Amino acid sequence: MAAEIRMERMTSPEIGAAIEAGITTVVVAAGAVEQHGPHLPLFVDAEHGDRLAVEIARRLGRALVAPTIRVGWSAHHMAFPGTVSLEKETFLAVCRDYAVSLAHHGFRRVCFVPSHGGNFAPLAEARDAFNEAAGPDCSVDVYADLAEVIGVWRDVAEAEAGLGGRVGGHADVAETSIMMAMHDGIVREELAECGRLTTPEEEPELIRRVLSEEFASVTPNGILGDARGASAELGEKMIAALADRMAAHFEA
The missing domain is CATH 3.40.50.10310 (Creatininase)
Structure with a gap:
């Protein structure tokens, strides 16, 4: 052990x-x-x-x-x-x-x-x-x-499932997949839906807005991206890819 x-x-x-x-x-x-x-x-x-x-x-x-x-x-x-x-x-x-x-x-x-x-x-x-x-x-x-985190998630989602466009950084296909990987049955899958969609070009301004204004004013359902299409397999790959990138930062 x-x-x-x-x-x-x-x-x-x-x-x-x-x-x-x-x-x-x-x-x-x-x-x-x-x-x-x-x-x-x-x-x-x-x-x-x-x-x-x-x-x-x-x-x-x-x-x-x-x-x-x-x-x-x-x-x-x-x-x-x-x-x-x-x-x-x-x-x-x-x-x-x-x-x-x-x-x-x-x-x-x-x-x-x-x-x-x-x-x-x-x-x-x-x-x-x-x-x-x-x-x-x-x-x-x-x-x-933070932008790199979202980029890692988007790259994995696109490469593994063609779902890069559903990554927005909050309660999206990435975080939903990660929770599926970590906790069986914790996700209310029937309630997973689309929220505020964004592009990489829009992200810096959107991040600034959600941190300076009420989150609900940007996305009333609390989702940035789209939660649909998530899976535990995708979540495990996202966890591994992000851990690799963060560890590389601390090793540099």
């Missing part, structure tokens, strides 16, 4: 021994608990973060996985019932405290992995502050390319 790398499932002595053995890289996912259309549960980004962090740590080797920050900055989703959001400053304070805590215990590299679109820009902007707070013996890095 493979050694456990998820810190919350390890004992304190086991973590200490891992650090002593030179396992000093730790991956931290930053997700969200927010609406994902009529067909997906609120925990999509948090659960996806759990899986991504493990996949990335395995690819990096000699790395552990910290508990996912499950609630993020989701103010733009508050028009939809059930969404839970931290203020941006609160979210960043939590992330900073994670980095400081992990550095205190001897980790020398902290890799933040956003699994919710709203967390990308704040984390990128706070990277220098995190590094200062963590101290000179610990490096803090952030994967910050």
Whole structure:
């Protein structure tokens, strides 16, 4: 059986021994608990973060996985019932405290992995502050390319199923497929539908709008893209492709 790398499932002595053995890289996912259309549960980004962090740590080797920050900055989703959001400053304070805590215990590299679109820009902007707070013996890095994430999903969807045009970045064929891969029966497949469709050229402006305005003003059903055509097989390929790309960033 493979050694456990998820810190919350390890004992304190086991973590200490891992650090002593030179396992000093730790991956931290930053997700969200927010609406994902009529067909997906609120925990999509948090659960996806759990899986991504493990996949990335395995690819990096000699790395552990910290508990996912499950609630993020989701103010733009508050028009939809059930969404839970931290203020941006609160979210960043939590992330900073994670980095400081992990550095205190001897980790020398902290890799933040956003699994919710709203967390990308704040984390990128706070990277220098995190590094200062963590101290000179610990490096803090952030994967910050949201457009690349959507591009990876679109490429996989097109290559595997001819569905690249249905990827929009939120509750779409990509996230629906990922949830199918992770949790059998969790998707309300009969409710999967089309939302706001977009093109790669339109994405930068649309991302700006959904992060600065109410999400519902852009897509009333809470979907960016089209959720139809999703499958667990497609989801597994998307998870693998994105983990490959994110791990490559941290290895560069």
